[in-house]
Every structure is written in structure tokens, then in C-alpha cells.
Amino acid sequence: MMSSLDLPVIDLSSTDHLAVARAIRHACEEVGFFYVVNHGVEQQLIGRTFEESKKFFALPEEEKMKLLRKEFRGYSPLYAENLDPSSVAGGDLKESFYIGPLEECDGSTLLNQWPSDAILPSWRETMESYYKAVESTGLKLLRLIAASLDLDEHFFEKSGGPNPFLRLLHYPGDIISSDKEIYGASAHSDYGMITLLATNAVPGLQVCRDKTKQPRTWEDVPHVDGAFIVNIGDMMERWTNCLFRSTLHRVTQSGQDRFSIPFFMDPNRDCIVECLPSCCSKLSPPRFPPINMRDYLREKFLLSYGTY
Ligand SMILES: O=C(O)CCC(=O)C(=O)O
Numbered sequence: 001m002m003s004s005l006d007l008p009v010i011d012l013s014s015t016d017h018l019a020v021a022r023a024i025r026h027a028c029e030e031v032g033f034f035y036v037v038n039h040g041v042e043q044q045l046i047g048r049t050f051e052e053s054k055k056f057f058a059l060p061e062e063e064k065m066k067l068l069r070k071e072f073r074g075y076s077p078l079y080a081e082n083l084d085p086s087s088v089a090g091g092d093l094k095e096s097f098y099i100g101p102l103e104e105c106d107g108s109t110l111l112n113q114w115p116s117d118a119i120l121p122s123w124r125e126t127m128e129s130y131y132k133a134v135e136s137t138g139l140k141l142l143r144l145i146a147a148s149l150d151l152d153e154h155f156f157e158k159s160g161g162p163n164p165f166l167r168l169l170h171y172p173g174d175i176i177s178s179d180k181e182i183y184g185a186s187a188h189s190d191y192g193m194i195t196l197l198a199t200n201a202v203p204g205l206q207v208c209r210d211k212t213k214q215p216r217t218w219e220d221v222p223h224v225d226g227a228f229i230v231n232i233g234d235m236m237e238r239w240t241n242c243l244f245r246s247t248l249h250r251v252t253q254s255g256q257d258r259f260s261i262p263f264f265m266d267p268n269r270d271c272i273v274e275c276l277p278s279c280c281s282k283l284s285p286p287r288f289p290p291i292n293m294r295d296y297l298r299e300k301f302l303l304s305y306g307t308y
């Protein structure tokens with residue numbers, strides 16, 4: 001039986017920062033997922049970004065293939081990625097488009113790819129506005145998370161130097177695979193610090209709160225108008241020695257066109273993530289060795305895409 005999750009709701013307009021930080025910490029410890037409302041990103045901009053995303057995915061395949069993913073940026077066609085390489089199924093039933101940092105970061109030159117203005121006028125401008133607006137909300141959340149862990153509020157910006165990636169996702173509704181093992185996005189956890197996800201009203205997202213229990217129990221995460229769904233990623237789980245949970249999630253096939261827009265607040269590639277001193281002790285030693293974000297991503301991309 002499938003049940004719906006009643007996730008905590010964090011109101012970012014509250015001026016009681018301490019109470020908000022506490023509520024975020026509680027959500028990160030209990031589920032690793034929460035809704036954020038009054039986040040400061042205008043609904044109109046979110047709506048426009050979904051519209052532009054739809055326009056891109058509606059282009060002929062040959063047009064989209066001109067922007068095929070390079071250096072983690074650009075178009076990734078249907079079935080290219082398999083988020084759960086342990087499953088016997090092939091790739092996930094989704095297509096996507098990645099947009100990396102807008103300003104020089106990580107020593108990389110600006111490698112983003114854009115559809116031409118002649119084909120999709122104002123597309124780039126919309127994506128850049130959305131990127132900046134969500135990044136600003138993401139930074140606010142990282143400061144609150146740092147405060148909730150009694151760290152300097154800029155801890156994650158200083159040590160993680162965020163290197164966020166925006167990803168447009170399209171799960172086509174008209175391709176129904178009879179293979180029950182094929183998912184829009186197969187079971188995975190996100191790789192970075194936090195993810196801010198915008199969804200349309202089409203259902204599909206599910207979480208598994210206890211990844212150690214078999215068989216797995218999956219619960220629906222309903223769309224909430226105007227809210228971002230925020231979840232903890234693997235790097236935050238490693239920093240906090242599993243105090244914060246990088247929760248397993250997936251997207252099922254719904255038979256309807258589904259669009260979503262995750263914004264991954266990843267640490268920069270040179271960042272070394274190791275257990276925070278306040279999260280380990282003699283009795284509770286670090287569960288993971290220190291890891292470099294670049295090495296972690298390489299391993300994940302090799303497994304899910306077969307290339308890095
Ligand atoms: O589309 C969704 O709702 C979730 C996507 C997701 O989990 C991801 O891209 O990491």
C-alpha cells in the first residue's frame with residue numbers, strides 16, 4: 001500500500017531565525033525532505049521557467065541533440081541515465097537539460113550550452129533569472145542549516161563554495177513502458193548538499209525513509225502549489241555523519257507528461273567533505289572517509305551514465 005507523506009513545512013518569511021533553523025534541523029534528521037514556502041522566488045518566474053522548459057523539450061530530437069551534454073552541461077536524451085545502476089532495468093524514462101554556474105567557478109570556463117535565440121527567444125534569460133533567484137534561496141537555506149548545526153552561518157559557502165546545477169526534467173507521458181522496473185527516475189539519493197525542487201502538479205515523486213529495510217516502503221510526496229521540495233544530499237549526510245539523512249527517492253511513471261526542475265546545491269569540485277567535529281566522538285566515529293566532490297561525482301556519473 002502506498003501512503004502520502006506529511007512533510008514538514010518551513011516558512012522562510014519568518015523572522016524567528018532560530019525557530020526556523022531548529023525546524024529545518026528536525027526535518028533533516030527525521031526525513032531529509034521538507035517543503036519550503038515564502039521562499040522569495042516569484043511564482044511568475046517559476047511559471048515562465050516551466051513554460052520555457054516545455055518549449056525546449058518540444059523541439060525536434062535533432063535540434064536537442066545539437067546541445068548534447070558536454071562537461072556536465074546540455075541535453076541528456078531518454079534512457080541516457082540510470083540512477084539506480086543496481087537494478088536490472090535500462091535507463092530512466094526521462095530527458096533532461098543541465099545548466100551549470102553562470103559565473104566562473106571552480107576554475108572552469110563558462111561551458112553552458114544554450115538553444116539559439118532564433119529558436120527559443122528569451123530562453124537563456126529566463127533560465128539565468130531562475131538560476132539566480134533559486135541560488136539565493138539555496139544560500140539562505142545553507143546558512144540556516146549551518147546555524148542549526150552551531151556552525152558559522154557561512155560554513156557551507158566557505159568550505160563548499162557552492163557550484164549549483166539547474167536541471168530541467170521531462171518525463172514523457174505518452175511512452176508507457178510495460179516493464180514495471182522502468183522508472184522516470186530510479187531509486188537514488190542526491191549527491192550534493194541540498195536540492196531545491198520545483199514540480200508541476202503531476203504526481204510521481206516518492207521517498208523511502210528507511211533504505212536498510214527490505215522490502216522497501218515507498219511514500220508519495222505530493223506537489224504543493226508555490227512550495228519547493230527541499231532534500232538533503234549525500235555530502236550533507238557525510239558532513240553530519242548521518243545525523244542528516246540523504247533520503248532515497250524515485251519518480252514513478254504516471255502516464256502523464258511530467259516536468260520538474262531540481263536545483264542541486266553541490267559543493268565545488270575541489271571541496272573535501274569530512275565529518276564535522278561536532279558530529280563524531282569516540283563512541284560515534286566517522287562513518288565515511290573524507291571525500292573530494294570531484295571523485296564522488298566521477299564515481300556516480302560513471303555508474304549512472306557510463307561516462308564522466
Ligand atoms: O522529478 C522529480 O520530482 C525528482 C527528480 C530527482 O530526484 C532528481 O533529479 O534528482
Ligand SMILES: [Fe+2]
Pocket residue numbers: 188189190249
Ligand atoms: Fe533526486
